[in-house]
Amino acid sequence: MTQVTLDLARNCLEGTIPAVIATCAADGTPNAAYVSQMQYVDAGHVALTFQFFNKTRENILANPQATALVIDPVTSASFRLSLLYLRTETEGPLFQAMKARLAGIASHTGMAGVFKLRGADIYAVPLVEQIKGDSRPRPPRARNLLHALRLAGERLGECADLGALFDQTLSLLAHEFRISHAMLLVADLPNQRLYTVASRGYAITGVGSEIAIGDGVIGVAAQYRVPIRINHMTLEYRYGSVSRDGTAGAAPLESAIPFPGLAEPHSQLAVPVTVGARLLGVLCVESPQDHAFSYDDEDALVALACLVGTTAAALQQSADAAPSVAGSSGASAPQGPVVEVRHYRGNHSVFVGSDYLIKGVAGAILWRLLQVQAESGRCDFSNRELRAMSDLGLPDLSDNLEARLVLLQRRLAERCRVIALEKTGRGQMRLVLLGRLRLTEVDD
Amino acid sequence: MRATIELPEDIAAFIQSGVSMTLASRDDRFVPSIAKGVGCRVSPGRGSVTLLVFAGAAEALLRDIAHGGPLAVVFSRPTTNQTLQIKGREVTSAPAGPADVALTRRYLALFAEELRRLGWSPDYVNDVFWHDPVDLVALQLVPEGAFQQTPGPGAGAALCLEPGAAR
Numbered sequence: 001m002t003q004v005t006l007d008l009a010r011n012c013l014e015g016t017i018p019a020v021i022a023t024c025a026a027d028g029t030p031n032a033a034y035v036s037q038m039q040y041v042d043a044g045h046v047a048l049t050f051q052f053f054n055k056t057r058e059n060i061l062a063n064p065q066a067t068a069l070v071i072d073p074v075t076s077a078s079f080r081l082s083l084l085y086l087r088t089e090t091e092g093p094l095f096q097a098m099k100a101r102l103a104g105i106a107s108h109t110g111m112a113g114v115f116k117l118r119g120a121d122i123y124a125v126p127l128v129e130q131i132k133g134d135s136r137p138r139p140p141r142a143r144n145l146l147h148a149l150r151l152a153g154e155r156l157g158e159c160a161d162l163g164a165l166f167d168q169t170l171s172l173l174a175h176e177f178r179i180s181h182a183m184l185l186v187a188d189l190p191n192q193r194l195y196t197v198a199s200r201g202y203a204i205t206g207v208g209s210e211i212a213i214g215d216g217v218i219g220v221a222a223q224y225r226v227p228i229r230i231n232h233m234t235l236e237y238r239y240g241s242v243s244r245d246g247t248a249g250a251a252p253l254e255s256a257i258p259f260p261g262l263a264e265p266h267s268q269l270a271v272p273v274t275v276g277a278r279l280l281g282v283l284c285v286e287s288p289q290d291h292a293f294s295y296d297d298e299d300a301l302v303a304l305a306c307l308v309g310t311t312a313a314a315l316q317q318s319a320d321a322a323p324s325v326a327g328s329s330g331a332s333a334p335q336g337p338v339v340e341v342r343h344y345r346g347n348h349s350v351f352v353g354s355d356y357l358i359k360g361v362a363g364a365i366l367w368r369l370l371q372v373q374a375e376s377g378r379c380d381f382s383n384r385e386l387r388a389m390s391d392l393g394l395p396d397l398s399d400n401l402e403a404r405l406v407l408l409q410r411r412l413a414e415r416c417r418v419i420a421l422e423k424t425g426r427g428q429m430r431l432v433l434l435g436r437l438r439l440t441e442v443d444d
Numbered sequence: 445m446r447a448t449i450e451l452p453e454d455i456a457a458f459i460q461s462g463v464s465m466t467l468a469s470r471d472d473r474f475v476p477s478i479a480k481g482v483g484c485r486v487s488p489g490r491g492s493v494t495l496l497v498f499a500g501a502a503e504a505l506l507r508d509i510a511h512g513g514p515l516a517v518v519f520s521r522p523t524t525n526q527t528l529q530i531k532g533r534e535v536t537s538a539p540a541g542p543a544d545v546a547l548t549r550r551y552l553a554l555f556a557e558e559l560r561r562l563g564w565s566p567d568y569v570n571d572v573f574w575h576d577p578v579d580l581v582a583l584q585l586v587p588e589g590a591f592q593q594t595p596g597p598g599a600g601a602a603l604c605l606e607p608g609a610a611r
Contacts, residue, residue, distance in 0.1 A: 022468035022476035032468035032518040076571035
């Protein structure tokens with residue numbers, strides 16, 4: 001019997017092999033039970049799902065002492081955990097993380113509709129012992145997460161603007177973390193939405209597609225500021241076909257942009273990107289394989305998200321601080337047929353010809369730039385002057401203006417041949433017109 | 445001598461069919477102990493059940509049994525989630541003989557076959573559960589009750605129960 005730290009037994013808690021728990025009733029009758037999910041909380045605590053008022057539940061309320069046995073699915077090592085029941089949480093980040101994982105486990109084991117999380121039972125783990133026996137060596141990892149994080153720290157620091165930061169993050173995920181499907185979404189807190197600013201590994205980029213905060217793994221990660229990791233395909237946390245095919249459910253004048261996610265992800269990990277207490281967005285990775293992401297991957301992505309959040313905040317601050325430039329007038333007037341650009345005042349959606357381009361704050365910004373350009377011929381603008389335009393609906397200084405500009409720039413690059421937005425320096429941009437436009441304002 | 449129950453035939457067949465098995469007891473301060481079982485046989489009259497465990501992987505549980513601790517055993521078939529539990533207070537411990545070593549080999553082979561359908565290799569099952577056979581201990585339990593424990597709201601219902609037995 002060897003005493004070890006709970007951290008070493010963490011691989012046993014992935015749910016591949018169900019943990020078992022022994023409890024004892026007030027009259028001294030023992031009980032053994034299989035556990036749907038045991039979640040690592042920290043080096044001294046685990047949490048168990050409370051789903052039914054069963055014997056285990058009855059026993060721990062009368063006698064908080066318990067003993068669990070867990071098995072490593074790779075090395076075959078077994079561990080015994082001394083447990084002491086502390087409390088039950090029925091809401092909050094840990095509860096939500098466990099609820100999402102349980103949904104994955106339930107659908108994998110044919111228990112969808114049977115398993116319902118009532119609470120997360122928190123236990124202290126005063127002692128972890130490895131049970132005597134032969135175990136296999138852990139095979140070498142396909143990737144070195146610590147080295148990947150080191151590279152991330154170096155390369156993210158070199159990014160000159162937010163767009164480069166988003167792309168570098170996804171590039172690091174693909175090449176250093178060996179994760180093929182990833183997306184980055186930025187939070188629009190006043191509207192309780194998240195919008196995609198970059199993705200990698202999907203048939204479509206989905207830039208501009210939106211998800212409600214609270215919806216699916218990404219929305220729940222944003223709402224509760226907690227990493228959500230699911231190791232099996234589950235309908236409960238799937239993004240409906242509505243958002244993926246981009247047709248149904250949208251308002252008549254607003255074609256929703258298709259969401260980039262995998263149609264049937266078997267593993268998903270969504271990590272909030274925060275700066276202090278402020279939510280910046282969500283980093284989400286997916287895999288078509290079960291159990292693609294481990295506790296270690298979750299740790300690594302949380303650390304990566306910290307780097308992304310800190311770097312993004314610094315870049316945004318410096319972009320906003322950059323001075324306004326004297327407005328220069330545009331180059332030679334564009335030629336070609338006239339293209340109509342319509343702006344719907346209600347939700348600021350902008351259509352170029354008959355194609356939906358963008359809406360919301362990014363739509364309002366584009367419309368304003370086009371108007372100024374049409375009136376004065378100016379084509380150079382700065383973040384600082386956009387901030388000063390109170391009618392744009394930029395909620396306050398904490399708004400992710402720079403991220404909205406990245407979104408606008410990318411949507412234009414993907415969907416519009418006559419308008420482009422170029423970065424010309426820190427906090428500076430140029431509107432480039434490649435065709436003749438007719439601006440039409442629509443009241444709806 | 446307390447009255448005992450006769451295990452129904454289907455329960456006896458189930459627990460001998462090569463399923464996952466976990467034993468629980470407790471000490472005098474009601475601190476639970478836990479160990480994996482590796483084999484099971486039911487007496488001809490179905491009035492007692494013998495459970496096989498490796499001592500090196502069940503130190504605390506065997507100590508509790510030696511001090512008169514009661515026993516609970518949960519059996520579960522991974523492919524169907526069918527689960528039931530048997531409990532009793534009368535437990536005797538003895539070193540396992542060659543017949544029980546052979547039975548344990550067969551039991552784990554059946555269990556490995558069950559787990560193979562879920563993608564586990566027989567080698568893995570062997571690595572987890574098999575230890576030095578001189579370490580094998582036979583625990584004979586007189587069941588006082590058997591309980592349904594398949595996950596769901598019906599869990600905990602008595603399948604057969606001696607009047608007045610603890611559950």
